[in-house]
Amino acid sequence: MIIDAHSHVHDPVEAHVRLLDEAGVDRAVLFPTRPHPERAGDLGSLRREMARLDEAIGGRADDAEGYRIAWRELDEALAERPDRFIGFKSVRLDLEPEQIAEAVERDVVGGGFRGIGELTPPPGRADLIEPVLRAAADHSGLPVVVHGFAPTTADDLATLAELAARYPAVPLVVSQLGGLNWMQAVDLVRDTPSMYLELSTAYIVFAVRLAIREIPERTLFGSDAPYGDPVLARTTIERVTEPGEVRDMVMGGTIARLLGL
Numbered sequence: 414m415i416i417d418a419h420s421h422v423h424d425p426v427e428a429h430v431r432l433l434d435e436a437g438v439d440r441a442v443l444f445p446t447r448p449h450p451e452r453a454g455d456l457g458s459l460r461r462e463m464a465r466l467d468e469a470i471g472g473r474a475d476d477a478e479g480y481r482i483a484w485r486e487l488d489e490a491l492a493e494r495p496d497r498f499i500g501f502k503s504v505r506l507d508l509e510p511e512q513i514a515e516a517v518e519r520d521v522v523g524g525g526f527r528g529i530g531e532l533t534p535p536p537g538r539a540d541l542i543e544p545v546l547r548a549a550a551d552h553s554g555l556p557v558v559v560h561g562f563a564p565t566t567a568d569d570l571a572t573l574a575e576l577a578a579r580y581p582a583v584p585l586v587v588s589q590l591g592g593l594n595w596m597q598a599v600d601l602v603r604d605t606p607s608m609y610l611e612l613s614t615a616y617i618v619f620a621v622r623l624a625i626r627e628i629p630e631r632t633l634f635g636s637d638a639p640y641g642d643p644v645l646a647r648t649t650i651e652r653v654t655e656p657g658e659v660r661d662m663v664m665g666g667t668i669a670r671l672l673g674l
Contacts, residue, residue, distance in 0.1 A: 417643055418634060419558070433643055440497055529558070559573060634646065
């Protein structure tokens with residue numbers, strides 16, 4: 414089974430399914446989203462969507478209504494195509510630790526989601542995910558996915574590694590190959606057994622090659638669609654690997670094992 418380990422809700426949902434079909438991808442991990450760049454028809458509308466993205470990944474989009482809309486869209490997409498999507502639900506990081514624990518139990522576990530993410534702490538505040546990891550550990554080690562590209566900093570990646578070592582039962586996935594800090598991300602993931610590195614948004618192909626070579630059993634194929642494209646992401650993995658066990662793990666075997674599929 415080929416599984417895209419990183420994608421966001423599309424409008425319309427069937428546009429996403431067509432992308433998966435074109436790429437020969439069986440299923441995709443699906444995260445909620447507030448921005449929808451795929452809706453943009455011109456530069457002005459794209460700027461508006463990207464401004465929402467900047468707020469989200471900068472940890473500034475903390476309005477309750479925005480979360481409710483994104484979660485509702487996720488629920489609708491999962492209900493429409495449960496055969497293609499694997500739902501992960503985000504958790505607000507501006508809540509008190511006991512409220513985060515309640516949200517994980519009520520909304521993530523109670524809602525039948527397979528993991529938590531994509532979390533977007535403000536730059537320099539990766540420590541805010543600790544209550545999420547604690548709650549995930551209390552529920553059989555739910556996987557947790559954290560945004561890895563800018564504005565995530567090198568210090569944030571180091572903090573994530575420290576937290577992952579503190580909660581070794583929780584698979585902690587750094588997305589987008591750690592962004593500009595990809596070499597540090599590879600080092601940290603290699604040295605922290607409970608960490609994983611998702612490979613979307615790579616801006617140089619040898620970053621993907623070296624990441625897989627260093628940590629073949631803990632690197633994950635992902636597209637970050639709609640920002641990335643499943644066809645291009647799959648082609649990149651296949652370009653830097655040979656057919657066989659390693660490619661199979663990266664393209665879906667490892668995430669399937671984490672999710673018990």
